[in-house]
Amino acid sequence: MTFHSPAKINLWLRILGKRPDGFHEVQTRLCRLALGDTVEIELRGSGREVALTCSDPTVPLDESNLAMKALRAFEKRTGRKSSWRIHLEKKIPAGAGLGGGSSNAATVLKGANELAGSPLTRAQLIELGAQIGSDVPCFILESPAADGAGRGEQVTEVEFPWQLPLVLIKPAFPIPTPWAYQRWAESQELPGVLYAPQLCPWGAMSNDLERPVFEKYLMLPALKTWLLEQGEVRAALMSGSGSTMFAITESATQAVDVAEKAREWCGETTWVQATQVG
CATH class of the missing domain: 3.30.230.10 (Ribosomal Protein S5; domain 2)
Known part of the structure; x- marks a missing residue:
């Protein structure tokens, strides 16, 4: 099967x-x-x-x-x-x-x-x-x-009536989950980076593991900031312990557009994929 x-x-x-x-x-x-x-x-x-x-x-x-x-x-x-x-x-x-x-x-x-x-x-x-x-x-x-x-x-x-188009962006490096959790307690926020919850109809989006991961992998906070500057993006966040960042858009067409821009911004070694929840 x-x-x-x-x-x-x-x-x-x-x-x-x-x-x-x-x-x-x-x-x-x-x-x-x-x-x-x-x-x-x-x-x-x-x-x-x-x-x-x-x-x-x-x-x-x-x-x-x-x-x-x-x-x-x-x-x-x-x-x-x-x-x-x-x-x-x-x-x-x-x-x-x-x-x-x-x-x-x-x-x-x-x-x-x-x-x-x-x-x-x-x-x-x-x-x-x-x-x-x-x-x-x-x-x-x-x-x-x-x-x-x-x-x-x-x-x-849980009930989840929303259909969320999004783009996934993963740099060439992986991040071990145990390492991210071990660094969480002692980690600090970087100035100028949005860590606060992003209020959306489906909930307040935030990820506490961004703090330790962003401290070491500086491309990721820069990528999150860049994504939030794009007019098509409703919210952007790191998934789990990373290294994937995702950005939710209004439409599937916008997700494809952001994916194309992200490939240019990140370079050829970065994996980029438009998809949706569901």
Whole structure:
């Protein structure tokens, strides 16, 4: 079977403090995007061989891959060992704050469950996903938007009637999520950069991880400032821990226009994509 594995953005990400377990308590809203990977899953029957392939040669194909971790967690929970083939056709860049690996893991959990005759409920899949990564549970849900609490793994579906065209802009460098959280407490705001919530009909957009990330990666605050200066842009923000910045526009045509200007402003090494929520 072939499945769509969507990317996500965080419309807001607020850090409430560090928890005793070392993670951080957050409040966030995640929105699924039309942009996504394609995941092919084949149940080959008896045996224990797992063949994992990927269109991106930089993606690891061993047990560290979140898709493989998801399959192992499914097998352990159900007590079923089988032979599988999984292929990841990647369109979501890695280290981008767009949830590509988490989405792939959730897609494998749902796909393997379906192919195996649905032995697990959605609640059980969400529980498994939370063990793999904080963003995985939101991709188990089918709604276009979800609120995350705890370390992000406690998800609740929310009504989201807005259709938001947007452009995604990811520089050539990735940002490790643990590093961004570790630097948060001691980080400072840069002068002249907008960190305050941007008030929109769908909520107040802000990201507390912009503070530590912007301190080191100076291209990102410059990019955010440039985006907010564009007449077509309603709001601009970093997604997750970065390095992707996104800008919401009034129309899909405007998103394409901003994408073209962003390619010229950022240069050839930057990944730019127009898409939409949903």
